[in-house]
Amino acid sequence: MRISLQDFSQVVDIIAKEATGKRIRKVIFYSSRIFYLQISSGRKRYLVINLDNTNPSIFLGELSNTPPTLVNPLYLFLKKELNNALIKKVEQQNNDRVVRIELEITNSAYKTFTRNLYVELIAARPNLIFVDEDEKILNAFRKNTIDSPRIVARGFKYEKPLNGAKSKNGSAEPFDHTKFINFELSRLNQSAMTRNQEKFVKIYKFINTRIRTASRKIDNIKADVQKAEEQLINKEYGDAVLAHPADKKWRTDKVEANGIIIRLDGLKTLAENAQHFYKLYKKAKNTIALSDKLIEKAEKELNESLFIKDFLSSSTEEEIERFVAQNALISPRDKIRLPVTKKYAPYHLENNGTTFYFGKTADQNDYLSFVYAARQHVWFHLLNQPGAHVVIKKVNPTDEDLIVAAEIALLCSSLDRGEVMYASKKDISRGESKGEAHVKKYETIYISFIRPATEALYKAATRLEVK
Template sequence: MSFDGMFTHAMVNELNQNLRGGRISKIQQPFANELILTVRSNRKNRQLLLSAHPSYARVQITQQPFANPAKPSTFVMSLRKYITSAIVEDFRQLNNDRVVSIDLSAKNELGDIHSYTLVTEIMARHSNIFLINKETGKIIDLIKRVSPENNSFRGLLPGDDYKLPPAQNKINPFSTTGDDLTGMSAADIRQKYEGIGLDTSAELEQYIAQGNSFDDFLKSYQENLHPNAANNNKHKLGFFPISFSNTTTEVNAYPSLSELLDNYYLDKARLDRIEQQTKSVTHRLGIILKKDKSKVKKLNQQLSATDVMAKYNLYGELLTTYMSQIKHGSSSITLTNYYNNEEVTIKLNPEYSPSLNAQSYYKKYRKLQNSIPHIKEQLEITTNEVNYLESVLASLEYVDIEDVDGIVDELIDSGYIKKKRKNAPKKRKKKIGEDFKSTNGVEITVGKNNLENDQLTMKLAQKNHYWFHVKDIPGSHVILKTSDPDEQSITEAATIAAYYSKARDSSKVPVDYVQIKHIRKPNGAKPGFVIFEGQKTILVDPDRKLVADLKED
């Protein structure tokens, strides 16, 4: 289901149970559309995520790590000025709409207590987050400022009066009792009641058709939450706050709505954040990749054109042999090919002598013959670059957000992007790779970019260790640190290799594995590129849960 009003209702209850009465200790804006408030409540620090993302807007407690940008945004500066150390008094939902208000009380520099409201409106591309002075009703600041020219309904700039989004004039289902929905279609339910999304209305229609009451359905959102990720009737993974045993097949259950969302949005949000951070880099690499692919196509065409080389050589031989039969000024001649006794018609330049016509074909032959080594060399260089760039772009699909810097450094070292300013602060040297341990205790290390892949495979791994990589698909190098691996460790290392590859969302992924001593890196090869022989291949399914269980803390 989507983050509709019903899910919002359940989430607001969860937030009140965990965060009401807490104190805001830290405010961050790690990405353009997302805000992180660290709330100290019940002796625990919890991260409250407020997202105004056009596709993934939501409110939840998150356990995902976020890096604090070096320079805070204007919005964060405003929030820190007014609500640092504020007390969270209450979470409220606007009727059953996707509008969540957080009531806050904070002291100013004089010690006077003032009231504020932090409002998150979840409305697709119009989603927004506001800090409002509760006493005056005016907007102090907001995460997305919109000029009056682009919004005639209400002001969306600091200093404007805060006005609620347009009302839908529908019934709040939680304000009713005893309503009979028998015979109502999903569309009718959505038309009558506020905050009931497409998936929820379809489930509700089936629920009512089986003789259950609307009141019991609403009660389950209050008292019987069962957060789960499930397959709907179209087999598409979705998330649900309660159990719908008759219309969905449960995949995984979660202890809270927030943990459910963390899992559901893990890859979606990660890819979006990586895209935000690397948009200019990927754009540049995309341009280079497009040119390289065009160049490969042209080089292959040029190589195909050399197929006529043997024919030109033959024409030169035949014209030389039968030169006495050629009449000056002829435009063609038919001669017998003495290799197979077949007749061959050869075009001639009437202005050339018989000797010059023969030399002309020999010249064409030699020109094509001399071009082949250059074409093959350029084809190899360009093809290797295409493979390298595709591996870099693919790695951005499966690495974690904290690994992006390593990929950027790799591109700087490879000359694809410019170095940063000389006075930029130096980054701490990171450990090479990410560590795992198989069920039977064998250490496994994964490279997170091509430079790490090179380091792990060619320098750090021992010759009798085993190397894993998805077959013919961009992915990480995985090292199984043993000379005598058991079958389970082989399967688990292969699963990790499949997970950290472009085939992450596939099944039955072929993974090659071989001892390090059978791997070598050609001179001048791009980072991460190796050749090997004597490998075996195993088919595995990428398994997120298994990978998470094997990961070392």
């Protein structure tokens, strides 16, 4: 909601009417671009300055439950300078989207000074500039260098920006100030994600580092496996060299077997060359054998980190605070206590000693399949249609287990029959969106009717306990 210059003038007049003669009680940095100045006209009355590049704004509104401030050098400066400052005047400058707030400040020695706070709400280059009585700049949100056309730097005299506005004409409709305030308050709610990213910047960097590290690790392991598979032919080379009808102590730089030229080390005997091929083969075989465990470990780290990243983007500041308090995260190798809030907890039920798990939402499915389940467990889903994820945390489920799990998958979608696919969890990978999965290979089972016993178990299922 980009208001006209004429409407902007009305906003400034409304602010001036209430704020003039009041004092600034508190400074809060909601984010690096959004500042709150509490005004003495009411406990919840705040002058909000939003230096968003696209649509910067200023308004005076009522805020409840204001969060703790973010601390940075500009905040510390303004907190000291604006403490209990008296607002003498609020006015629009140069017929532009610039507001001058004249302040009377009393220091600890009871000396009184005049200060001006310029709020420049010009798209793409908004700024907040604090100057003394001689208009010399003391600090600014956005500074530049002395080779700039308009210098904004400490000690230089403040110059008003060039007025790019051509007209004060607004829309034909009268300005709705209440609608404007409601829109700006909704923007503050939408900026909670930005605030969290700034407040918890270390945890965001930590998790992103884990994601990059785990992804690279998986790619490197797969590349090593591909190279190793190419080396498996060395066993055939070794066999061919040993089968060559010549003295095994004979030295040559090549032999021919089945029409293929095998290059050899001419300084070694045939036996030594064969032994070298066998060593390469053994090393390649060991690499392939070890790769499953290494990929499982890396995928677990990747999926846990992606899960946490989703948690950070969809949780409240208080929930993230609790998560950070539970984890002293120092390096990407640290083990993390996962933030399993209730929305992620899947359902579970037990039948003849086997536990079945299933999700009813994308959050639950995502957590169950990519965080909770291990690679050796068995995963179920409706064939060729959306539905719940079902997991048996058991390496070798019985035929009865497979039928029960397939029935649960159908019950989750309110179906009484249908085809269900099942696969080893190691053949399942995370999709592009939450709760989506890609399946490399699978088998299917067709259920013609749901047994009453399974339906009773399904109705009695409970959520996993969340601590």
